[in-house]
Amino acid sequence: MLWDDFLNSLHHDWRGDGTADDRLDNSEWLNQWVNAHRLIVDQSPSPEELESLKRLRSFLHRMVQAFVDHQSPSPEDLVALNNIMGKGAVIRQLSSKDGSYELSYAPVERHWKQIEAEIAASFARLLTEGEASRIRICDNPSCLWVYYDDTRNRSKRYCDDKMCGNLMKVRRFRARKKAESGLPAEER
Numbered sequence: 439m440l441w442d443d444f445l446n447s448l449h450h451d452w453r454g455d456g457t458a459d460d461r462l463d464n465s466e467w468l469n470q471w472v473n474a475h476r477l478i479v480d481q482s483p484s485p486e487e488l489e490s491l492k493r494l495r496s497f498l499h500r501m502v503q504a505f506v507d508h509q510s511p512s513p514e515d516l517v518a519l520n521n522i523m524g525k526g527a528v529i530r531q532l533s534s535k536d537g538s539y540e541l542s543y544a545p546v547e548r549h550w551k552q553i554e555a556e557i558a559a560s561f562a563r564l565l566t567e568g569e570a571s572r573i574r575i576c577d578n579p580s581c582l583w584v585y586y587d588d589t590r591n592r593s594k595r596y597c598d599d600k601m602c603g604n605l606m607k608v609r610r611f612r613a614r615k616k617a618e619s620g621l622p623a624e625e626r
């Protein structure tokens with residue numbers, strides 16, 4: 439989804455100490471990201487537009503954290519989200535294929551405020567069509583990857599069981615071994 443992919447542009451060294459690498463600063467990455475999500479924008483973001491994107495990311499992350507903590511975003515947060523969506527108008531178009539109909543929303547403008555509106559709308563769509571209680575932040579404290587838990591029993595604790603899940607298992611195992619041998623547990 440657009441919203442979580444955008445949040446994860448702040449990438450953490452999940453195998454190591456969690457050092458963050460901000461991929462929004464990498465224009466090549468940003469270009470590919472825009473294309474991958476079929477967004478259309480005329481030019482690379484100006485420094486101000488980049489700052490605004492990062493503010494949006496912090497804002498959405500705060501809302502995500504609220505849901506992870508079983509809280510709801512404040513009314514002010516909803517107003518802020520609506521303001522961001524309000525800066526990107528869309529044209530509605532109905533199409534039909536094999537007897538079924540689809541309503542699409544084509545962006546009107548090709549600037550970064552429109553992209554911000556699309557990102558905010560993707561998050562808003564999740565809240566209306568998905569389940570906010572399935573929003574997760576990876577349990578590996580070095581990772582903090584944001585994802586949507588679509589498992590049947592809502593039990594997904596890590597972004598990826600083979601990667602972060604295994605890594606944490608190994609860390610717990612080592613900590614236990616150290617504790618058993620009387621040495622202080624590995625710092626985590």
Ligand SMILES: [Zn+2]
Pocket residue numbers: 452576577578581582583596597598602
């Ligand atoms: Zn992870």
